[in-house]
Amino acid sequence: MLAYYKPSNRNIGHWEKRLSWRGYPYWVWSEPMARIDDGFIDSVIYFYPSEQEAINGEAVGGSGFLLGVPLENNPTWKIT
Numbered sequence: 001m002l003a004y005y006k007p008s009n010r011n012i013g014h015w016e017k018r019l020s021w022r023g024y025p026y027w028v029w030s031e032p033m034a035r036i037d038d039g040f041i042d043s044v045i046y047f048y049p050s051e052q053e054a055i056n057g058e059a060v061g062g063s064g065f066l067l068g069v070p071l072e073n074n075p076t077w078k079i080t
Helices: 038-043 051-056
Strands: 014-019 025-030 044-047 062-065 068-071 074-079
Touching: 038 044
Parallel strands: none
Antiparallel strands: 014 025, 044 062, 068 074
């Protein structure tokens, strides 16, 4: 059993309460999520397995963002 844990940088992150599968509370150190630049906010996308699931607003799929990178040998932008 872990009785004491000191994160490498206590100024970044926070303690988060969780419950075990049996319902017992325990605490874990949670590192912050890296923030993306505000310039990418309008390029956020959500992927659905099908168009019908997107129309229904079902809670399945994954999120991401579009980013264009100019290539030296090709003047067009590629989207990944």
